[in-house]
Amino acid sequence: MSHLASTTRYERDPPPCDAPHLTTRPDPRRSERHGLDVPAAGGSLRPALAPVIDHLRRVDPETVPAAERALRLADRFAGGSAAVAAPAWARLTTAEQDDLTATLARLLLRFRALEPLYAERGGRPGYDLALRLLEGACHADHGFRAMAGLFAGEGLPGDTSARDSYLAGSLLWHLERSAPGTRVVLAAHNAHLQTVPISFDGRLTGIPMGRCLRDALGDDYLAIGLTAVTGHTADMPRDESAPFGFTVAATALAAPEPGSVEAAFAGAGLGSGTHLADLRPLRGRAADPPDRIRLQGSYLHTPVVAAYDAMLCTGGSTVTRGVGGL
Template sequence: MVAGERCPRRKSGCAAVDALTAALARLLLRLRAEEPRYAARGGQERYDVARRRLEAACHTDALFRAVHALQSGRGDAGDLAIRESFLAESVHWHLARSAPGTRLVVVAHNNHIQKTRIDFGGPLTTLPMGHHLARTLGSDYRAVAVTHTADHVPEMVLDARRTVGFTVADTPLAPPEPGSVEAALIDAGLGGRITLTDLRRPPRDTDGEPLPNRIRSQSATLATPVPAAFDAVLATPTVTRDPSVPF
């Protein structure tokens, strides 16, 4: 929800959400202003962790507002980058507190680690964490995508009855699109094997554009220059959901 727009919920609900946002903002400003006193009392490390957690709460609140506005047809997809920039900043936060030469392994969805923007050809376009990290870390950042060649995939389905707002349902898939990572693996007879594909020297199409130019993203297909988005792709022939996760 943005300032000045009509609240789609009851006024009491909107007031509670606005009060939470305001309280988080005031608390963060106070924590920053009182850093010397808090650090002297509990130690700099404990202060730094507390501040980062509060910053996470503020970013989460802003993201939920952005997602609600977008789903309601009033938001800007660019606002979804609020989460992505915070994730990238968190990587730098941990690096700054690690010994020289430390390497971090960040496990996240392909759409978060990719270096190119997220664009499904519609309104959902944002700059992911990987784009920010590639911009700041350069060649020190390596992104390895994960995909599969199965004919189905667990997919997130919006469900207001769930506490997390969605459920997970097994969804059938069409054959991989031409030009995709998955189609290339199947055409090469590698669809039934676990593979790791190096994308640093990719082939090119007749127009000189790098291939592949598509990769699966859950039940959708993301059109992007895959070698620009990732350094390698790990593919498996199967995909399953974790039955212990109560979605």
């Protein structure tokens, strides 16, 4: 599970038509960074609801008490990530859980229904941003329920998809507000980037962000996975007492499993150094395509050639220290 997804957006003027690759003008390239995830990686509604409440004070003060009640309830189980918040959310009463969900849903419907009034009172940019933040709070609230069910082994198939749907929607939200020709570099966990559904033991876990972006952008979305043949990976044992609900354990990578994309790199003599493989020519042509990819210290069974457009294999992976108590 990743706890961060972000984009770097590049904007530049079109080059002169008679010199598409050369220009003597100063390079007008400009980059920006944006976060895409639900608030606090699904750990707290405060980063989303607090600015929404500030906005409501200006455009619809009568709704502020309801929003503040939702925030007070959400603060009772907030944590550094969904791994902390979801188990704490599960300890609320059913009435409290449902009250939070219902209040957020009513606020969202009112936001949309009164769009002309809100935009007139607070300005269009302010409305758009506040609406997106409230949508993030609603997706995160759904995530509390979905993650609690997943941890308890009782969740609905695909119920964790709400977070990835929001991630994809955030990127598209930024693109809609970007200059023509804008390009985006999107950094996230492989499981969020891949373009096919994620399943464990034959049970649908979720529709990833990458599938949503492929549906929206077609071939303009390029999914590049990252893996390694040797080195160490960051396993994440659950620990609700830890700041993010898990600790980070540096785990040595075992030899690649047969059928994995890592075994394919090793078998081609590409187990050391850094190599980028274009997987698109293999679709429908490879006799025995890889059917799994490393996921921390285990494997995610997925049709790798269909899930990714390319795969970057490093000679050896390392684990960053200073994260999760490592």
